[in-house]
Amino acid sequence: MYNDKVMDHFFNPRNVGELENPDGVGQVGNPVCGDTMRITLKIKDNRIEDIKFRTFGCGAAIATSSMVTELVKGLTLEEALEVSNKQVAESLGGLPPQKLHCSNLAAEAVHAAIQDYYKKQGLVVSDDNGSSHDHSTHDHSVDDESSEE
Amino acid sequence: MSSQPNAQRQVYLDHSATTPVRPEVLAAMLPYFAGKFGNASSIHRWGYEAREAINDAREKVASLIGASPSEILFTSGGTEADNLAIRGVAHARRSRGNHLITSQIEHHAVLHTFEVLQKEGFEVTFLPCDKYGLIDPDDVRKAIRKDTILVSIMHGQNEVGTVEPIKEIGEIAREHGALFHSDAVQSAGKIPIDVKELNVDLLTLSSHKIYGPKGVGALYVTKGVRLTPQVTGGAHERRMRAGTENVPGIVGFGEACRLAKAELPEESARLTKLRDKLIEGLLNEIPDVVLNGHPVLRLPHNVNVSVKYLEGESILLNLDRMGVAASSGSACTSGSLEPSHVLLAMGLSHETTHGSLRFSLGMSNTEEDINYVLEILPPIVEKLRAMSPLGPGSVL
Incomplete structure (x- = not known):
């Protein structure tokens, strides 16, 4: 079902936990749907200095959370906002098709944490690539734009 | 899903899915x-x-x-x-x-x-x-x-x-x-x-x-x-x-x-004993576990519990790695992204449904199998709960 890389991130997740006094906190998903991710960030000189996650969810939810923390650590905030859910799945070598929509929210959680940081700094941000769609009301039957052969 | 580096035994507890041919x-x-x-x-x-x-x-x-x-x-x-x-x-x-x-x-x-x-x-x-x-x-x-x-x-x-x-x-x-x-x-x-x-x-x-x-x-x-x-x-x-x-x-x-038919009275009594040992062990060894289904009017081979604050698939993957086969009513394991209609009809919350685990016993299972599950599952739950943003004090 899952490839070796996904299983590696699932069984040996990177950056698990919660940072104390975080500069930004992002939480997406909804336990009703079966997935909730919480990201905490430390930001220094416009870069993600440290990042940790907590996730309630399936194997894909945990693996994508772990993967995204590796992908964005050390990036500038602008660069991190460019990282998409699709890229996270690709970095893991792909996910089963049924997991792409529901369990692939990790990048959104990072974006939400960055938005939270901007808000705390009193910065106004455009909404085009940052904020997450409302996962709590999404319809599972609506297909994702992500592609998987 | 095939590598089981830590499995000390192979314990098949999914007999309600299917059984081996005798x-x-x-x-x-x-x-x-x-x-x-x-x-x-x-x-x-x-x-x-x-x-x-x-x-x-x-x-x-x-x-x-x-x-x-x-x-x-x-x-x-x-x-x-x-x-x-x-x-x-x-x-x-x-x-x-x-x-x-x-x-x-x-x-x-x-x-x-x-x-x-x-x-x-x-x-x-x-x-x-x-x-x-x-x-x-x-x-x-x-x-x-x-x-x-x-x-x-x-x-x-x-x-x-x-x-x-x-x-x-x-x-x-x-x-x-x-x-x-x-x-x-x-x-x-x-x-x-x-x-x-x-x-x-x-x-x-x-x-x-x-x-x-x-x-x-x-x-x-x-x-x-x-x-x-x-x-x-x-x-x-x-x-x-x-x-x-x-x-x-x-x-x-x-x-x-x-x-x-020939073996039913004996096998049914044997399975009931193993079933009750597993249920009791799960409820006693792991905090925030609830039994699903009737405590007495129950098939002799069925154990179904919900592990709160966790999602079933993540537990099943860990169990599989330790050699234990079980199933879950979580949405992520249904293939349809819908959680168990049965648990929802019983009035369980979506969250509790996602954390359901079914162990279905059969002929091959022994008391040692039950002991093994009760030994390996608590640390799996502990590890996954440490990762979960949900918990008893959770505001979610």
Whole structure:
């Protein structure tokens, strides 16, 4: 079902936990749907200095959370906002098709944490690539734009 | 999902999904693949040989449930038997009435068949259950009408193991002139079944849940009940189900039923003991675990619990790595992204449904297996909970 890389991130997740006094906190998903991710960030000189996650969810939810923390650590905030859910799945070598929509929210959680940081700094941000769609009301039957052969 | 570097034993606890074919069953089947390969409809020695083997198997299947051999129809499995019973009765009795009764916690083979009939214009009542997964016979009494032609309520619930009061429900159906069908795929061979005593007109059985081969099942149809065939063709199975008989499969199913009947009292008591040990261990060893299903009116081989603040698949993957096979009612493991309709009907929250685990015991399981699960599961839960943003103090 899952490839070796996904299983590696699932069984040996990177950056698990919660940072104390975080500069930004992002939480997406909804336990009703079966997935909730919480990201905490430390930001220094416009870069993600440290990042940790907590996730309630399936194997894909945990693996994508772990993967995204590796992908964005050390990036500038602008660069991190460019990282998409699709890229996270690709970095893991792909996910089963049924997991792409529901369990692939990790990048959104990072974006939400960055938005939270901007808000705390009193910065106004455009909404085009940052904020997450409302996962709590999404319809599972609506297909994702992500592609998987 | 195949690497199990840390597995100290292999513990299969998914017998409600399927069981291995027993060696005795396999031995009984083998002659019927190549040597005794005849078509049971043929008028020659090869044909007679196959016919005789089917007759013998029919007797064994009938004997497991207190039926006559002539009341057993072989099918390709439980799903086909459910389809034949429900559609077959609905279509044959349409002139007598348009109302059907079932429950919200049936297997999909039953539930989706009723949904199709609903689209065809039948009126279907889907009865609720209580928090233990029990259907109240009084609800059947309230729902049943003059134009009710069929009531279908399962015997042993496949996910949570609750044993339904089908004797009482069958009696109500009979009083009102409706036929009564019960899916006994999970209960047959596990608890005693006597179709006459249980007031059942139609009963579904499956071979591969009781150590027989996959691809074969049966429908008990009480004498005098007419069905509209759903598979048409030749005159097989009293013209109720066309198609050359799966002789090796039927022979294996017969042998599996014979063994199940012979061993039932002892094996049922043994499994009940293991079941209760596992339930008690899970509730005592792991905080925030709740039992799903009825504590007493329960199949001897079913354990179903919810591990709060966790999602089932993440637990199953960890169990698999340690050599333990189980299942979950979580959305992520259903293939449809929908969590268990059974647990939701019992009133569990979505979160608790996602964290459900089913362990279904069988012949191969020992006390050591139970001890092993109770040893490895608590640290798995602890590790995953440390990762979860949910918890007792969670504001979510």
